[in-house]
Amino acid sequence: xxxxxxxxxxxxxxxxxxxxxxxxxxxxxxxxxxxxxxxxxxxxxxxxxxxxxxxxxxxxxxxxxxxxxxxxxxxxxxxxxxxxxxxxxxxxxxxxxxxxxxxxxxxxxxxxxxxxxxxxxxxxxxxxxxxxxxxxxxxxxxxxxxxxxxxxxxxxxxxxxxxxxxxxxxxxxxxxxxxxxxxxxxxxxxxxxxxxxxxxxxxxxxxxxxxxxxxxxxxxxxxxxxxxxxxxxxxxxxxxxxxxxxxxxxxxxxxxxxxxxxxxxxxxxxxxxxxxxxxxxxxxxxxxxxxxxxxxxxxxxxxxxxxxxxxxxxxxxxxxxxxxxxxxxxxxxxxxxxxxxxxxxxxxxxxxxxxxxxxxxxxxxxxxxxxxxxxxxxxxxxxxxxxxxxxxxxxxxxxxxxxxxxxxxxxxxxxxxxxxxxxxxxxxxxxxxxxxxxxxxxxxxxxxxxxxxxxxxxxxxxxxxxxxxxxxxxxxxxxxxxxxxxxxxxxxxxxxxxxxxxxxxxxxxxxxxxxxxxxxxxxxxxxxxxxxxxxxxxxxxxxxxxxxxxxxxxxxxxxxxxx
Numbered sequence: 001x002x003x004x005x006x007x008x009x010x011x012x013x014x015x016x017x018x019x020x021x022x023x024x025x026x027x028x029x030x031x032x033x034x035x036x037x038x039x040x041x042x043x044x045x046x047x048x049x050x051x052x053x054x055x056x057x058x059x060x061x062x063x064x065x066x067x068x069x070x071x072x073x074x075x076x077x078x079x080x081x082x083x084x085x086x087x088x089x090x091x092x093x094x095x096x097x098x099x100x101x102x103x104x105x106x107x108x109x110x111x112x113x114x115x116x117x118x119x120x121x122x123x124x125x126x127x128x129x130x131x132x133x134x135x136x137x138x139x140x141x142x143x144x145x146x147x148x149x150x151x152x153x154x155x156x157x158x159x160x161x162x163x164x165x166x167x168x169x170x171x172x173x174x175x176x177x178x179x180x181x182x183x184x185x186x187x188x189x190x191x192x193x194x195x196x197x198x199x200x201x202x203x204x205x206x207x208x209x210x211x212x213x214x215x216x217x218x219x220x221x222x223x224x225x226x227x228x229x230x231x232x233x234x235x236x237x238x239x240x241x242x243x244x245x246x247x248x249x250x251x252x253x254x255x256x257x258x259x260x261x262x263x264x265x266x267x268x269x270x271x272x273x274x275x276x277x278x279x280x281x282x283x284x285x286x287x288x289x290x291x292x293x294x295x296x297x298x299x300x301x302x303x304x305x306x307x308x309x310x311x312x313x314x315x316x317x318x319x320x321x322x323x324x325x326x327x328x329x330x331x332x333x334x335x336x337x338x339x340x341x342x343x344x345x346x347x348x349x350x351x352x353x354x355x356x357x358x359x360x361x362x363x364x365x366x367x368x369x370x371x372x373x374x375x376x377x378x379x380x381x382x383x384x385x386x387x388x389x390x391x392x393x394x395x396x397x398x399x400x401x402x403x404x405x406x407x408x409x410x411x412x413x414x415x416x417x418x419x420x421x422x423x424x425x426x427x428x429x430x431x432x433x434x435x436x437x438x439x440x441x442x443x444x445x446x447x448x449x450x451x452x453x454x455x456x457x458x459x460x461x462x463x464x465x466x467x468x469x470x471x472x473x474x475x476x477x478x479x480x481x482x483x484x485x486x487x488x489x490x491x492x493x494x495x496x497x498x499x500x501x502x503x504x505x506x507x508x509x510x511x512x513x514x515x516x517x518x519x520x521x522x523x524x525x526x527x528x529x530x531x532x533x534x535x536x537x538x539x540x541x542x543x544x545x546x547x548x549x550x551x552x553x554x555x556x557x558x559x560x561x562x563x
Contacts, residue, residue: 006049006179007203007221013037036218042210045218052199054149055226057161057189060261060456063235064152066161066190071278072130073146074098076120078109081140093138098123099281119144124278149183149277153235155270156242159298160233162188163273186276189229192399199226230456232261237559241266244555245537248545251299252555253433254535257444257526259460260453263533265434267299301402303430304538307505308366309524310425312475313439314375315359317386319471323378326474329356330370337369339376339416346417348372348424360478364488366504368424375423380413383423389466390439390449397461398434398454405431405439425505436536440524443479443501444531447472476501480528490523490549498560501526504549506542523548525556533559 003010015037018029032039039045057066076094081087088102095102100123114120119142137143149164151157164183172178185194202223207215241252245268254264271288288295318324332355336347352365362370375383384407393404408428413419421427431439434452441450446469451461479501482488490502505522521542526534535555537548 005205005219006201007205007219010205010219036207036216038207038216043207043215044210046204046206046208046214048204050202050204050223052201052223053225054164054183055197055199056228057197058228058230059233059235059238060231060263061234062230065157065231065233065235067150067152068147069150070145070147071150072125072133073121073144074100074123074125075142075144076105076108076114076122076140077117077142078115078120078140079117081109087140090138090140094141097134097138097141098125098129121146124148126274126278149274151273151277153239153242154272154274155268156239156266157233157235158188158270158273159267159300160188160238160265161273162186162190163277164190165277165279188273189231189399193229197226197229200224232256232259232263232454232456233265234263237555237562238264238266240264240558241535241537241555242268242270244553245539245551246546247293248551249293249297249299249540250538250545250548250551251302251433252535252537252552253300253437254533254555254559255437255441255452257441257450257531257534260438260441260450260462262434262452262454264535265300265454267297269293269295271295298400299538299540300433301400303403303405303432303435304520305426305429305507305509306431306436307425307507307520307522308368309436309440309503309505309522309536310429310431311363311366311371311423311505312443312479312503312524313387313390314371314383314423314425315363315475316442316467316471317383318374318378319359319474320386320468321378321382323382324359324374326359326478329358330373331356332367332369332373337372339420343417348420359474360481363475363478363503364481364485366489366506371424372420376416376420378423380419383419386467389463390442391435391451391463396434396438396452397458398452402432402434403430405435426507433536433538436522436524437534440526440534440536442466443472443476444526444534445472476526476528479503479526490525492549493525493553493556495560499528500556500560501528504547519543521546521548523552525552527559532562535559 001013015034017034019026032043053068056064058064081090091102091105108120108122124146151161163186165186167178167182167184171184185191202221204217205219206217209215237254241264247269250268252264252266255262335353336349338347348369350368354361354365357367357370387407391405392407395404418427422429438452447465447467449463449466480499482490482502483494483500489504493500502525507520509518519542521539523537537552539545539548539551
């Protein structure tokens with residue numbers, strides 16, 4: 001016979017017995033050697049599992065993003081609870097002290113083994129319950145210890161790292177190697193790399209005699225703990241970025257532009273993965289699920305219209321085509337403009353009136369009219385040809401899914417209005433923060449695009465000459481003035497000791513012109529001289545939650561001083 005076991009298959013076990021006929025019916029002469037051939041008398045089968053420790057997830061410097069640690073665990077000692085009314089009173093006191101219902105306590109005591117001097121586990125303690133223990137435990141309560149998963153950055157890396165949870169029957173049906181005591185990744189990298197992080201548990205199956213002597217080892221397997229999963233993330237950058245978002249619905253992505261290393265991928269608000277892993281009350285879960293800010297949404301993979309940050313790409317395409325020259329100054333009057341009367345009531349608007357205006361001023365003042373005019377002069381064919389060199393419609397090699405960045409709903413623009421709107425970052429453009437950072441990397445690499453990487457073992461991949469070196473340098477130099485000029489929109493970040501280039505952006509979502517819609521705010525920033533970092537911060541509904549500038553200052557300051 002052959003057996004499937006938790007250690008693998010036990011093959012070709014040979015049996016020998018006698019079959020006798022009693023009243024014309026075959027009867028097997030049963031003996032212990034029909035369990036396993038080497039068994040006799042009162043031998044038993046000893047099964048020991050040597051459980052593999054789940055692999056850690058660490059940042060670029062070895063800082064732990066997911067690890068395993070000892071938690072305090074609330075348990076019950078049935079022998080101390082008493083009977084009748086006394087037991088009820090003791091359980092009520094434990095329930096009130098540890099926020100566990102009496103029904104849960106009784107359920108824990110329901111199995112036959114939960115009697116006498118035994119430890120009956122009830123709840124893993126976390127947060128205030130663990131850090132501020134009771135001076136005196138209620139009668140019948142016991143504190144033990146259990147080793148479980150722990151996420152040191154808590155909410156700051158929740159969407160990226162994810163969490164593990166107790167295996168379900170559905171999990172076991174999908175993966176026969178799982179058993180009811182296993183933990184499996186439920187979201188984030190914990191889910192994507194679940195099998196790798198689990199390692200391989202070992203153990204032994206053996207025949208032992210009545211006195212405990214091992215007679216025969218039937219199957220033995222050595223435990224293999226999983227190797228740490230190393231990311232390009234910098235834990236301090238990740239945490240600083242998250243704190244800077246102040247629990248508003250936002251996202252920040254920070255990238256090292258030469259290598260493509262993602263130093264931070266942050267989504268806010270978030271949930272505490274430790275609570276998700278340990279198990280939370282329905283009330284706690286409902287608080288997350290019913291939050292209008294959607295703390296379960298992963299915003300760094302969600303696509304948005306990029307707003308005026310996209311003008312840097314339009315400007316670069318225009319420079320390479322020649323439709324834009326840095327020296328040219330255009331006379332543009334007023335705050336509204338339309339190409340022709342056929343546009344009806346639709347007009348392109350800008351915030352700041354300036355005339356004449358050149359490329360530098362158009363970037364610093366974020367002039368929609370300038371970029372609408374230049375995009376129309378470029379024409380759809382040349383504009384799309386320039387955009388096709390970027391990463392539109394591409395899937396990135398990252399361990400989480402994103403809808404590819406897209407230019408428009410159809411293969412061509414239905415109107416000149418849509419073409420013009422796209423040129424200054426509106427229209428039907430949809431690009432996630434990670435995709436934006438990838439595209440904007442061309443300005444830090446003399447026109448070469450660097451693909452993002454999250455896993456330490458990935459090779460850096462590039463796309464050559466997406467724009468010219470001259471165009472990249474021109475745009476990057478012009479963006480310095482957004483910070484250095486007193487009337488630049490990012491002047492509050494100016495410091496004479498550091499050269500920072502930046503571009504603000506606003507994407508407005510509204511049903512019709514001349515009405516107030518929801519504005520998403522963006523800030524793009526570059527380490528111009530050292531080229532050690534670049535970042536993009538996005539804030540949903542800026543009127544309600546503040547601008548991206550307001551949610552980036554501490555992070556930019558940290559990045560400028562970071563070694």
